[in-house]
Amino acid sequence: MISWPNLISQLFNGLALGALLALISSGLTIIYGTLGVLNLAHGAMFMIGGYAGFVAYQYTESFILAVIAGSLFVMLLGVAMERLIIRHFYHRPHEDQLLVTFGLGICFVELVRLVFSSQSQIVPPPALFRGITNLGFMFYPTYRLAVVGIVAIALGALFLVLYRTRLGMIVRAGIEDSVMVDSLGINVYRVFMVVFGIGAMAAGFAGIVNAPVVSLTPGIGDDILVQTFVVVVIGGVGSFPGAILGGLIAGEIISVTSMFNPGYAYVMLFAAMTLVLVVRPHGLLGAQGRE
């Protein structure tokens, strides 16, 4: 099945897949970078974003409202999770943090299964982006093209927040050295809450934007979680540009490998991760000395 038209279409498809991974990973990486907590419930939050949007869509039939509902719901869930549970774990060992977020992830998935059953649910793409676009070398669903644009805008917004606002400055400083930020009289814990909310929102937003591309099932976040970890490690833990670069690399690897043998998509992904870890232990764009 290897031919030039096929390769070009797979490269293009990898871009679409990578854009989405970049967005989810950027949420994971800023949370880890700032709070030092690896959020294993991130995949479940991606899934919940999809379901929250699905419910909103059922009531309003508006895709825009579904996106807003999906993002906001997961943001509020993230804030609640941070306030009620996660903050008690900042000074506990990493193992405890992993277990608590992992446990929350399982609870979220099973709760959704309880309410919606394992039946797959479908959110149709917005009317504006329905149908197929002829790109000359291939036919491609219009909505998937739109996803690349939507994700680019979302990443742009995240960039502005992180690099052009005071909050972003504190977050970036917190990623470098949170003790120092604390010493400067900034309320790090409030910043942590906001960062957790923003990171969760990125996952929720990606969840509902991705919903029309796949069908929603409670387990949809499981695979994504593994992929985003790889993305974060490749790009450099805590690095926002690293998440974007890593996302695109991972998307291309998965898409192009599937042309040869889909079974090896993960093998190649982990091989790439291993290679990066050997050559640049802190990831492609990660900084040395960071915790």
Add this chain to the structure above:
Amino acid sequence: MKYIALRTIPWLLAASVAAATAGHAAENKVVIGDIDDMSGLYADVIGPGGVEAAKMAIDDFGGSVLGNKIEFMVSDHQNKPDVGAQKFREWADRDGVTMILGGSNTGVSLAMNNVAREKKVPFIAIGAAGASLTGKDCTPYTVHYVYDTTALGNGTAKTMVKQGGKTWFFLTADYAFGTQLQDSASKVVEANGGKVIGAVRVPLSTSDFSSYLLQAQNTGAQVLGLANAGNDFTNSIKAADEFGIAKTMKPAALLAFVSDIHSLGLKTAQGLYLTTAWYWDLNDKTRTFAKRYYEKTKREPTMNQAGYYSATMTYLNAVKAAGSTNSEKVMAELKKMKIDDMFTSSGKIRADGLMEHEMYIMQVKKPEESKQPWDYYKLVQTMSGEEAFGKLSESACPLVTH
């Protein structure tokens, strides 16, 4: 990997608690164990709905047989062969299980099949399609109930080729089920003058089929053969619709369930040909059962869930007729019985363990043809048991003496 290890800990804990609470079985006491996909990609087409159907059968039977209350246990195999086989072994050793239902995944069912042979416990496989369960891998204790890859290939593939779909490209679930289904469909396609021009093996539980559909599109084949099931099937149909595959290719559902069509909606699924062993709206008996099931679950049963009811009932009838839970006696009784119930009017369990019964080729209705909720199929053709499953004399099962 730490992630995997962490994932399994809660399951191990849950399993040990479940094992500790289960009691030992008395003499001649029926203990039915259901080992099935309760949470994964096949849970929707069988899983908890199957549990409900089996419980209905036990209730309808009166709740007890041979003077003992019928026990029923449920476990989730998570689509892992080792988990399914381990549970089977544990129930056989510690809980005196007398019959195992389910499987719902060919890989898992093949592993459970080995345990059935080893522990001499009847295993009624439902949901798994791999024809080798009653072919080269058959055991004296295995019954394959609802469908197999031979029948599914004979139904859909033959119809599609006759309708002019000569060149095929397969999207195949990458394990025993998918490959067996692709093989049997390919044989039918080639025997009817068609040609298979390619296939891609897709890992189980893939959510995004875009890469594979792009490959399919680039081959220029006329038919997109879907050798997958459950959420893999709905995701591939959904992506096929999204990529406008229907303009150039016809999708062929080798294994689709009424719940899949319900998820997809008629707008997306219309015109699709599929093969089914059972449909709720076939006749009065199926409608009566479906109505009772619907009242409990608010969904129409899939063919697997209907099969769960029928298989449980058939097994209990065999136990009653044999007057014993002894595996040899029950198996002998099962192979003598004629099955005439809400599932089939002419079912029989052959020497190789296959439950031979008629199969139906259906086409999914257009939205305007559907008169009520769940009114999804129109009957294209009924295949006799032999036409669908092949002759017993052609069975690859070593138990069959030719």
